[in-house]
Amino acid sequence: MHSDANPTDANPTDASPAGNSPAGPFDDGLRFDDTGKVTLDHIYTQPDPHAYFSTLRTLGYHIPQLAKPFFSRLIDECRAQRRLPPTVLDIGCSYGINAALLRCDLTMDDLFERYGAQPSPARNVLLDRDRELVRAHRRSSGTRFIGLDASEPAVSYALAAGFLDEAVCADLEQRDPTEAERARLDGTDLVISTGCIGYVSERTLARVARATGERRPWMAHFVLRMFPFAPFAETLDELGYETVHVDGVFPQRRFASAQEQEQVLDTLASVGVDPRGLETEGWLYAQLHVSRPRGAAGRGANRPVFGQQPAGTLTGRRT
Numbered sequence: 382m383h384s385d386a387n388p389t390d391a392n393p394t395d396a397s398p399a400g401n402s403p404a405g406p407f408d409d410g411l412r413f414d415d416t417g418k419v420t421l422d423h424i425y426t427q428p429d430p431h432a433y434f435s436t437l438r439t440l441g442y443h444i445p446q447l448a449k450p451f452f453s454r455l456i457d458e459c460r461a462q463r464r465l466p467p468t469v470l471d472i473g474c475s476y477g478i479n480a481a482l483l484r485c486d487l488t489m490d491d492l493f494e495r496y497g498a499q500p501s502p503a504r505n506v507l508l509d510r511d512r513e514l515v516r517a518h519r520r521s522s523g524t525r526f527i528g529l530d531a532s533e534p535a536v537s538y539a540l541a542a543g544f545l546d547e548a549v550c551a552d553l554e555q556r557d558p559t560e561a562e563r564a565r566l567d568g569t570d571l572v573i574s575t576g577c578i579g580y581v582s583e584r585t586l587a588r589v590a591r592a593t594g595e596r597r598p599w600m601a602h603f604v605l606r607m608f609p610f611a612p613f614a615e616t617l618d619e620l621g622y623e624t625v626h627v628d629g630v631f632p633q634r635r636f637a638s639a640q641e642q643e644q645v646l647d648t649l650a651s652v653g654v655d656p657r658g659l660e661t662e663g664w665l666y667a668q669l670h671v672s673r674p675r676g677a678a679g680r681g682a683n684r685p686v687f688g689q690q691p692a693g694t695l696t697g698r699r700t
């Protein structure tokens with residue numbers, strides 16, 4: 382991990398970025414979006430997570446694993462500050478991935494194994510297995526997980542499995558939340574995301590923040606370096622937030638092909654990000670941005686992002 386900002390319990394998969402070919406594992410014939418990234422929409426909308434994990438395993442996708450200890454720590458901080466089990470909203474939750482990791486103490490490798498069998502068991506078999514897992518890991522922490530995603534099949538699976546307690550299936554890029562959705566989002570303490578910024582813009586974050594009532598939730602987003610966070614930080618600033626960019630970078634996944642790498646390098650150049658030693662070596666990298674309402678985050682300008690940290694681990698830049 383190219384980061385000195387990782388809590389000590391970080392447990393990346395063995396998908397090490399070192400020594401992998403920049404060309405990527407996929408053949409030609411891929412489709413790409415406007416940012417140059419490969420289009421994987423088809424794996425986000427299957428009735429169960431098999432295609433999602435089979436495909437992303439090939440690409441070494443493991444950002445939820447790297448995010449897990451940071452989210453855990455924020456959940457603990459939230460609980461300590463609010464003196465109540467927090468409610469966590471995962472934007473772009475897909476099949477309930479961050480919730481599954483946090484709630485059932487799983488790793489991404491566990492999920493790759495769990496859903497990777499060929500041929501895949503039927504959806505109801507996977508669901509029965511997952512429900513059992515959730516029951517076995519029911520802990521007394523009381524943390525509630527809400528998911529937001531535009532994919533109805535993914536959200537349905539996450540709810541049916543029990544990874545999520547509640548969900549909002551909506552594209553909040555396009556519209557405001559309905560009254561019913563607003564009621565579900567209200568009371569959120571912490572908003573998290575991995576691999577979703579880029580699909581959603583600051584519009585979604587602002588709509589979520591406004592829907593959560595007077596007490597704004599904390600936010601922690603792992604965002605690819607090709608997506609500048611400045612517009613998000615500005616919007617959040619207007620909503621009363623202060624944003625800290627946690628030092629360090631986090632390998633998200635391998636490029637799917639040489640063409641994807643070339644296109645993403647172009648995008649990085651266009652937003653003034655130097656890819657040398659990182660994306661030039663064959664992996665996409667993310668950064669962690671933590672936003673908290675001014676006052677909640679700001680007591681003491683030198684306060685470490687995650688509270689008291691071991692020396693030299695977690696530092697950040699404020700905007």
Ligand SMILES: C[S@@+](CC[C@H](N)C(=O)[O-])C[C@H]1O[C@@H](n2cnc3c(N)ncnc32)[C@H](O)[C@@H]1O
Pocket residue numbers: 425444445472473474475476478479529530531532535551552553554574575576577580581585
């Ligand atoms: C790369 S996946 C990340 C999933 C999960 N967070 C993870 O890290 O494994 C991106 C997710 O964003 C969702 N998504 C795309 N556009 C969206 C939108 N406008 N609103 C909400 N979710 C969206 C997709 O359906 C998909 O589940």
